[in-house]
Structures are given as structure tokens and as C-alpha cells.
Amino acid sequence: MDFVLNKIDKHLDNHRSLDQHRKDLKRKLEELNGLKEDTESIKRSELQPRKKLKAEVQIWLENVERVNGEVQVLDGRIGESSALTRGFHTEDVSKSITEVEELIIQHGEAVKVCIEEIWHCLMDDEVPKIGVWGMGGVGKTSIMKVINNQLLKETGKFNIVIWITVSKEMSIAKLQEDIASKIEVKFSGCGDETTRAGMLLETLSQKSRFVMILDDLWEKVSLERIGIPEPSNGSKLVLTTRSADVCRQVGCRMIKVKPLTEEEAWKLFLEKARCDIRGVEPIARSVSKHCAGLPLGVITIASCMKGIDDISEWRNALKELSLRKKSVNGFEDEVFQQLQFSYDRLKNPKLQDCFLSCALYPEDEEIEERSLIQLWIGEGLVEEMDSMQAEYDNGRAIMNRLISNCLLEGFTKRGNRRCVKMHDLLRDMALRIAKSRFLVKAGMMLEKAPDVQEWSMNLEKVSLMRNWRLCIPLEMSPPKCPRVTTLLLSGCCLESIPEGFFKHMDALKVLDLSGNPIKSLPISLSKCPGLTTLLLCRCRIESIPESFFHYMDALKVLDLSSNPIKSLPHSLSNLKNLTSLLLADCKDLGNVPSLSNLGVLKKLDLRGTKIKEIPDGVLSRLCCLQDLIVGETLIIGKEVGGLKKLQGTLEGRFYDWHNLNMYLQDFCGREEPRKYTIYVGDIDFDTFFENEGKKFFARGCNIYNYQIVLPRDIEGLHITDCNVDCSEEYPLFSRFILFSLSSFSSLICLHIKDCGNMKKLFSPNCVPPNLQRLRVGGCKQLEEIITSEVEPEERGMVITEFHLPQLRQLLLNGLPELKSICSAGGVLVCDSLVVFQIVYCPKLKRMGLNLPKLDNVPPSASANLSLSVQEYCNVNCSEEYPLFSRFILFSLSSFSSLKSLYINDCGNMKKLFSPNCVPPNLQMLSVRSCKQLEEIITSEVETEERGMVITEFHLPQLGLLSLGDLPELKNICSAGGVLVCDSLGIIGIVDCPKLKRMGLNLPKLDNVPPSASANLSLSVRIRPKKWWESVEWDGPQPKSLFDPFVSFR
Template sequence: MSTELRSRKKLKRDVQIWLEDVERIDGEIQSLDGRIGKSSAITRGFRAEDVLKMLKEVEEHIQKGKFHEGLVVDNPQWIGQVLSVTALSGEAAQAYIEEIWLYLMDDEVQKIGFCGMGGVGKTSIMKLINNQILKETWNFNSVIWITVSKEMSTAKLQKDIASKIGVTFSGDEDETTKAGMLFETLSRKSRFLMILDDLWDRIFLDKVGIPEPSAGSTIVLTTRSFDVCRQVGCCRVVKINPLAEEEAWNLFLEKQLRFSYDRLKDLKLQHCFLSCALYPEDFRIKEEDLIQLWIALWRKWIVGRQSLTGGYGIMHNNWNTSSLGRSWCEINGATKCAGIEQGPGEGFIDGELGVTTSLSFANVTTKILDLSRNPIMSLPISIANLKNLTALLLGECQNLEKEPSLSKLKFLKELDLHATNIKQVPHGMENLSRLKYLNLNDVELDEIPIGILSNLSLLQNLIIGEMLIRGEELHGLKKLEILKGLVLKKLPELKSICSADRVVVCDSLDYISVANCLKLKRMPLYLSHLHNFQPSPALSLSVYIEPKEWWESVEWYHPDTKSLLKPFLSLL
């Protein structure tokens, strides 16, 4: 019978009477058993007739309990399902409940987002609200709770919604037909509340069959991602704060962390996630540096849309989904965390060394060497022993004046020397044929000697400051053809970025930053991906300009470019 007692159903009247008789007969049996237990051996035999009578009544009642036409009927008074939930304590939880409740009581608020990191109580809070609304039915005529599956699909979502609102699919309908059936049924409902719990990705309501809420209806979604709230069109977003430190570590030790790990899907991103376990006690790291190290971890460097800029986008999106809370904390001791596997068996050296004259490297399998922001003045010759090295990060080592030969680092893919004190390009750099990222910004180099860049045929990202590069050196760098980001900063004498009559066609540019280039009067860029399609929030494009006066006066190749860029513009 438990399978019959599902949402939107109630017991038939004769079934209710039958169950009431079961309780009555059970009480009589218990009473008879008590009387027999108190009887003496002589008087107990006189109770046999009562027992036989009771057995006959039980048998007859069992026969009456065969309801061949079913146990339940539709319940027209059903408005929603009460959910099992543990009571929450604390002022913070109550504050979130009151804020969401306030929005639910406002007919002008039709979509509400409730976002925050995993495990902090979003679902529990919404369950409490769900149950409270069912007690006060005057504001909503129906409450529909949908738990979005981890591997969400339109078909699965449609099936779950259909089961809650009484729509039956025959199995022959396609997704469009199902969406129409759901849309028609939900459109007839006045003042419905739909709660979409644990939404990981954007959904298109019309594709699923959910009408835009109106006339007192509301959609609430819980998610880890603020972007999901924005993409679905939530007009109110409630952000739940991260847990207190002790609560956060308790969550870290539980299996919720494994869920975030599994949800990343891509093996490279999972390796990035696991790399966080490599940092020593009391270690602090900037978000930007962590992202750069993640990129260095990837075995197969990315091309096309997943270029370096794309890599930053992917990492930042993952960082911003609130899968992880962001704060400094101290780690004392090592505790094994449930559900998390050991990271990939690859070497990693990172940390503040301080001033040292005895730095040396054995022939180890280290793949990433990060000495950024250290006061070292030189690197030992033994760095050549790190033959498996793929990333050498020395950014902001302001005392670093010279490096040994890098010619033996055949597998090096990333070399960061920005803001160092080197006066010449490291010896052997022309042999780094696998190099894909080179950062020489803010170094005292007037030019890169002939014969170096031309040998780096796989170079995808070249970051330089004010230095001379001969045109023939760039001719062989075919991987630089896809321009993803253009940054022009503090170039007071810059008047043009190409010949006067030429136009640069940029079909992949998604980042433009121009600051304090006041003599630059013309931007000869044709952004084909912007002109060929209608601008929308889904287009990945960021434009940062300083000052505002330059933006207002600069001329673009196409007269419509400035107006098309406005939705993506940030004036600094």
C-alpha cells in the first residue's frame, strides 16, 4: 500500500474504514491476550471460544481488504509534499528564511535565487520554507519541489515535473511535445511555487516546459553558482555566507567534497582540484597564482577556444561557483579526508625559500617549479637536472639577475620571468621548442635577440613590455594567429597599432584593455564575432577602458563597434 500513498493521492473512504477496523480489531486482540495471561490454568480454557471468534473475524476482515480497484483516488485538496528535514538552529539560518519568505510574499518577485557553497544548508532551509508554506496555503495554490539530478537532462527534469503535476507521458512524445504538455498544465495553475533544488547549470525554462511565472507564481532555485541565478533571470538573489571555520573543516572531512570533485568531470580539472592538497601548513596563495599553477598542470595544452585566456575563464568559473569557500585559514596537522583520492604522482616544488646560497636540484621528476616572489639572486646550474620540468615560474623575483642555461629543459612549456632583474635572455632559450607560454613583461630588456622567438614555433602566449621585436622573428609563430586578448597600458607615445590603412580582423578576441594611451586615436580592429551576431550576455567579451575621455573620442574601424561594445564595457 505504501506505493499507492504517493503525492496528489488520498485513500478511498472504504479503505480508510477498513484501516480503522484493523486498529479496532488489533486493540481487541491485545485486550484478549491480556485477559488470557491473567487467567488461571482452570479458567483459561473458557477463553477458547473468544479466541476462535476473534480468529474468524480477522480472517473475514482480511478477505474484505482485497481492493481490486485500487486503494487511492486523486486528492483535489493536495497542494504539495511535506518534506523530512532536521530543524536548523542559529540566527543566521532564521535570517535567510525570513529574507526568502519576504520575497515569496511579494507578487512582484517571480524568480528567486538562493546560492552559496555546497553543504551550508541551502536545501534544508528551503525544505523548512516548503513545509511552512504548506501550513499557510493562502499564498500559493500548489507547491512543486523538484530535486535536480546530478546529471541533469531535459528529459529527466520533464519526467520529474510531470509526476508532480499529474501529467502522464505515453513514452512516444519527444522533448518538444512534453514541454508543451507541461507548459499547458502549469499555465492553468494559478499561484504555483516551483522549487528547483541543487541546480548546477543553466536551464531554459521554455525548453523544459516551465512558463515564465506570473500572477503570483514564483520559481525558486538553489545553486552553488551566482551565474546560474543570473542566467535563469532571478530578480532577487540571496547569497548564503560560508560556514564558520570549524563547520567548514567538518564539511571538508565529509564526503560532500567528493561530490564537488566528481562534478568537475574533466580529469585535468580534477587534478587541479587535488593539487590543493600539495600546499604546506600555513601556506597562503593568491587566486591568480593558483589559477596559473592549475594551467601549468595540464598535460595537453589547450588550443582554440580553450586557449590560455579560455583557461583562465574556465578556472575562474570553477572558482566562482562557490564549490569552494574563499578565505585564509591555518592548517594544523594532517587529517585524512573521506572520499578524496591521492593526487597524480607528479612532482611540485613551491614555497618561500628566503635568501639561500645552497639551493640545488637533484635529478627528480619535478614538473612545476614555482619560486615566484622569492629574494633569490640566481639559480644553480643543477636546475638542468630537472629534465621533466614543464613550468618554471620566477615572476617578481626582483633580485634575480641571471639564470644558468635552460637548454636541457626540453619539456618546458611555461616560462615566467616577469618583474625580474634579468638583463639578457637566458642562454639556451632558443632550444625550448615546446615552449607555449613566455612572460617577459616588466624586465629590463631592450630587445629579444634574433634567432630565439623564431625557434619557438609552438608559442601561443607571448607577454612582453616595451622592447623591440623584429617582424621576421614573429613570422614563424603560427600559433599566435588567434588573438584572444589585447592589453595596451601606459603607452603615452603609442599612436597606432598597425599601418595607417590596414585593418586587423579579430574573430576570437574576448578581452580588450586599454589604459592611458591618449595618443592612440584609432582602433583598426574588426570584431567579426561581434558584428555577425546579436550581442547577448552569453557572448564572452570583456572591455576595460581608462580614461572615459579616450573612449568617447577614439575612432573604430566600423562605426557600429562602439555601440556594440557598450554592454561589455567597464570604465576604470
């Protein structure tokens, strides 16, 4: 009975809600049909005649027609229904609403009107200039980034794509500099605008078919004055702007970017809000509508409401937005009010100030995360903590909050450097909020500092950074800015600063003068009592007055890195609040005053100085050190071990193994530094290491019967020029294992070089399991990489597998006694190997390698694999077993993934490939200095058995074939064989005097008339010329066909 009653209740609910559902369906269908009319209007336009767009639009229009018909039929059925049965149609109406909503959303995705139209104009040689315009925040730059990325992928149409961001305060000089950097024009100090324009004009005119994108242009520009030629011969100029007038004045084909439809905006809002809005949907929709279809507004407002499901907060947000809308004049003000809503909802004043500080950087600046957080710390916006890492983590949490609220855009640059960027509208909004407190003219190509009148009494932060021609006149009166806490003057090429410039800046906390060629500091700077951060890196400071730091009691951070300074004043010793002293790459700095009084110093950086050692007793006084970075400077193990807070970075050189052991013993049981680079003996910088954060170098140190302890979490280990007392029983890594009690489970990179008497590297139970890169070179007595603890006669036919599943690079070089990688009966299994290089290992008879990723791989899948066998030397290859047959036998691999093969200095190798072992996907083949090599591809059939049969060997992807210094080479293929290369673009034959048969077939040369040969990409480089004249061309094409492509070296 309950079941029946529930059914009746549900039916009555459906009956009551049917009318509301039908109203919703009618409203949404009207919106859909409005879009349909717009689309049909575009379809009829001659602006978009392309088939692809028409097909997409046609499919969408057909779906709209179908839905209209279905809704009409549904309405008829509902009209014919009795009062009792009407409720049964509610579910059908709901389905129709969903389908209509999907079509509304698909409209934006399917038509892509702006992108399609811009692309069409780019492909149309009759449209030289394109203007993409629309209100701020509507997505013009985002659209052009899509276009830009696509242009960079499709290189056939245009020779160069140049993206230039134009700021609101546009400068002709700045535009010229930006363009010059993209097209590699150097003005060499030329300050004349007309001359620079001429240089750009000449260079761009020579670059046929270029695309110049000027993003965010605010006013009309004279192309001639900048140096941009009028686009012709397929070249294009594309600009984005908020003004249709700018497009007209420049003479562009105009393309308007319209706001999102209501449904598109709602979909984007839901995506960014990421919360269950079922209980607040009507209010949330109203909030979304206040964004007026601007993507930036939708994203920022939705992001600041992320995760909120309390209806009261949504009501309050709607009320705030409604009040803001009533108080503004004009659409631009409305946009700023939308964005400021997100700023206001940060609520925390320090969080808001962190956001505002981002506006101190130039427009569109890619701000490095670390420098921004250091700025916040200097300004006191990040809570002061005992740990520098904790302060940094706090700053990063603030940054992540701003990114989460879409007030900043986070991304990672090359080298894994995290950066943030501020949208120009958000930057404008920040500067509007801080208008009376900030003076920001960063990156505007100023040649003179702002007049004294602009330096008002209320200023708190001033940024003139990146004005590389800036000059502060010596006669300029000292600015009266008693409240200024931050002054950023980095990268301005300032050669001098007036002596009294800082006279009225008593509140100054952060001063950044980095990257200026100033040689001395004004005396007035030494009288700033509140200064906490002084950044002077990459200047030309040669000396500092003795008493300069006498009054700087508050100074916490002093960065003098990369200055030609020779000594530091003794007043430095009195900086009792100094936490960071950065002197890296001061190459002439030979000594510093006593650091013993710097009791709260947390970071000391002396890399790249002339300081030989840190004297006895100094480090033990610096008990707060968390980062000790001294490079080649010698440090005392026991004193470093006593630094109980050293948990950040350690980089330094210990005198010997004893000092290293003292450090590690004192550190035992404590948290080790997060990053370290430890040297014992001489310095050896190894480029083999990549991103390992924990590295150890030993050079010129004997490893005999000494208790050697290494850090337990070491990631990179380099041992070079060390005499190792390794008996048969104790290979090198057994010694380390025994003494360090470490399994080296963290070790990912190992380089062993020039270790004279080492015979074995690993014992079976000491192979580092997570090794990724292994290089062994110059070890004259090394016989095995992995040895066995079992006698040969005991092994029988048992195969022992040693697994290095993460090994990517295996490089063996100059190992004259190396006989095997693994002892007999052992196989090294490498699942991830991509680079395998063996150079001068004449006694290597047994490879013992297994690469599982190459097993059972069909040729069609080989493109997904990567293996580069680079060099193999002095191979004992009999007539029966050419080199690659040997590899096939040992690795059980068809080498179907091999793309590049370099064979150098392999003394007794006579053949390279047997017929069934030619790597099918080879792209580059270089063979050099193999004194006995006779054939590249040999045959398994005797010459008299071949008769007139021609055997073709296909290398369809081979692009480069280079053969050099091969005195015995007679054939590329055995008699009767032809190498067919569809893609060959470079052929090099140098000093192969006995090569009489080429046996090459290049199908791309077939049926090519002489007049068209210049369009072919082929280069044949020959030495000597006399050889070319005598060589027999044994392929199906005449030798004369190659003559136009031959050059003699």
C-alpha cells in the first residue's frame, strides 16, 4: 500500500510541476532559436565560406530543427491528454529541457565563430590585417593564444609568428625592443627611434609571410613609426583591442568577440564554483547573470564562491553584486566592480595586500614565485617564523589561495620554475584600489624618473622596475615620501643615484636595486633605520664605506651577489638581525669581516668567491644557520655537524673523508638537509647530474681501508680519480654498503670515472634498485659491472636476473678490461632503457642485457618507444655474426624502435647488419672510423647463388646517412642488394676510397623534371671529388640524377 501511495504522490507532484517545466522549456527554446537565427545569419554571410565550418553549423542546425519538431509533437500530446494523464509527460519535458540546454552549450563549442573566422582570414591572402575587438575580459587574448599555438604547429603557411603584448601605457621604444628581441635584431645602443624603425622594417621585409600579433592595443599606432611593414605577399598583422575605432583606423577586417550566452556562462560558473548548488541554484544563477557573460568575471566570482553551499552566503553575495551594479557608471566600471567583489571576499587584509603587491610588476610579467614570496616576506605580509622554509610555505599557501580564487594564474616554466601572472584587467583593478598609495610605472621604457610632484606624501609602494633607460637626475630634489615601505628599481640600468635621494624615506623596508650598473651607494641610504631587505645583486659595486651598515640595525636580508666587490666593511659584523647574507659569484671577494656576531643568521651563500675556508670556530657560533651554501670553500665537519637547524641546503667541501664522517656522525638521528651538494677532495662539476637534490662528489681521494660513510638518502653520486682498494670479495659498492649501512635505495644517478684499480662495481645484493642513470668511464682495470658470488662451475645453466627497472641511461666509456656487464649466467633487465652507449670496451664479449619493453612489439607500435644505441667499439664480429646479429642474439630484440645509430671507432667490425636485422624505423645512421668495415648490409646468400636477383632493403624513415673514414668499405649493400630510402635528405660520404658500389634508391627522385629539382630537400656531401667521378651507382636511378645535389668538401 505504501508503494502505491508513493506512486500517487509522485504523480501528483509531476502534475503540479508540469506547467513550470513547460515554461522553462519554452524560455530555453526561445533562447536556442535566437542562437539559431544568429547562426543562420552568419552562415549566409560571405565571411565564412569554408566547408568545415558549414558542416559543423549544419549538423547543429539540423539538431535544433529536430528538437523543435519533437517539442511541437510533445506539446500536441500534452494538449490531447486528460487531466489525469498529463502528469505522465513531465519526465519527457525534463528530457527535452536537458537536450535544449546541451544544444545551447554546443552552440558555443560547435560554431567557434571567432576562432574560425580569424583562422579563415589568416588563410585568405586577400586579408592582410585583422582586428579582434571586444570588451575587456571577454576572452580576446585567450582566443588569440589558441590561434598562435595553432600557427606555431602549422609551419607550412607562415615562416615566423611574432607575439607582442602591448601595455596600456604604450611606448614606441618598448614595442621596438620587444619586436627586435623576437626577430633577433640588435640595436647596439642605437637610441634613435627612426633608425630602429628602419632596422626592423628591413628585417621584417626580408621575412616573407610573417604573422605579427599585437595583443591588447589601446590606441591607433603608426606601423611605419614602429618599423612594421604593411603586410603583403601573404604576411599578416593581427591586433586585439577593446576599441572598434582602433581596428578601423588601422584598416583591419573586424571580428567582434561577443560575451558568453547565459547558458555558456552558467556552465562555466558551475565548473569553477565546484559545489553542490542544488539548494541555491536560483540565487547562484542570478549571481552568474551579474557577470554579464564575461569569462573573466564568471571565473573570478565563481572561484571565490567555490565550495560554498550555505544559502545565506549566496544571498549576501547577490546583494553585494546588486548594490555594486547600481553604484557604477559605464560598463568598464561594472567589470571592475565584478572583479573587486572577488578581491573583497578575500577579507584578510594581508592577503589583499599580497594581491595588490603583484601589480608592482610590469603588465603581463611572468613573476617568479620565489621572488614574489621574498617580496611579501620583506614587506612583512608573511608571518615571521623561526624556519625559513615555513615562511616560504606560508607564502606559497597565500599564492595558492590567490590562484585558487583566479586572481592570479599559476604555471611552470622551463627548469621547473613556478611562476604567476596577473590578468591585465585584474592588475588595472588592483592599481585602481591602491591608486593613492602606489606609484607604478614598471616596464614603461621611462627615460627619466617621475617628477618630485608625483612622489606624494601618501605613497607606500613605488615600482619603476624594468625601465632600462631610466635616469635619476643628480639635481633632482629628494622625494618626500615618509610612508614609502617598498621601492623597486631593479633592471633600470641606473649608473648613479643622487646622494640625498633616500633622505625622506624613513619607513623604507624593501629596496631592490638589482641589475643596475651602479658602482657606489648614496650615503642617504645608510640612514634608513627601518630597512629590512636590501637587494643589490648584479650591480657593479666595488666597495662600500666602512661605516655604511652602522645604522641599519633592522636589516635582515643583504644580497650582494655577482658584484666585483673585493672586501666588505667591518660594520657588517654589527648587523645583529641579519638572517640572510648572499655573496654568491662575487669573484673578487677574498675575505669578509668576522661573522661570529651574526647570531640569528639563517642563510649564508659564499659560492663562487675567493674565500678558501671558513675559519675554526665561526660556524659553531652561527647556531641558527638553516642554509649553508659555500661551494668550493672548505668547511670543518664537526662544526657543520653541530648546526642543529641546518635543514634547508648544504653545499660545501670537506677537507677529507674524516671530516665528512665527523659531520655525518654528529648529524646521525637528526633530519638531514632537504638539498645538499657535498664535495670531498677536489671540485668536479658533473653535467651528468640533472635535478638530483642530494649529490655527493669525491675526487682525488683514495678509498682504501677507511670507514667511508655516505648520507643515507643520497640521490647522485660521482666518484672520480679515486684509487679504490676493491678486492675480489669487496667490489666498490659493497664497501659503501658495509660502512654506510645504506641500501642506496634513493640513488638515481651514479658516475664512476678514472678509478684506477677497481675491478668490480656491484656485488649482486648491492645493486641500487632505483638507479636511473649509470655512467662508468676511464676505469682501466674494471672487468665487470655486476659480479657474482657463485663460482662459474657452480652456476651451470642457471640465469640470474638483476633488475634495474628505472634505468634510462647506461654509458660505458674507456674500459679496456671490461669483459661483461654481468658475470656469466647473469642478465641485467632494464625496462626503461632509452640511451645505451659503449665506447672503447675492446674486451667486452658478453652483453647480458634484456630490454622487456622491446619484446613482442609490433612495428606499428615502435613509435611509442625510444632507444638510442650510440657507439659500440672493437666488436669481435665474425663473418657469421655482424654487429646487429650479435645484439639480436643477446637482447632478444628486433630493435624496431631504434631511431638513431652512431657507430664510431669499432676496430675489427667487418659487417654492420645482416639482412633480417636492419632496424626498420631508423632515422639517422652514422658510421665512422671503423677501419675494417667492408659492408653496411651483408647477405646470407653466396655471390654465385644470387644470380640476377635484386634484394631490396627498406629504410623508409631514414633521413641521414653519414659514412666517414671507412678505408675498407666496399659496398653499402652486398652485390644484388639495394637500399631503398623514401625520406633521405642528407647523404655524406667522406674518405671511403674502396667504396665502388652505392646501391641506393631514392624514390622521391623518380619522375622529377630538372626544373623542379631545386624544390627537393636533398644534400649529398662528398670527399674527395675524384672518388665521386669513379664510383659505380648500382641503383635503378642514374648517377647523373644526383649531380644537382652534390657538394664537395
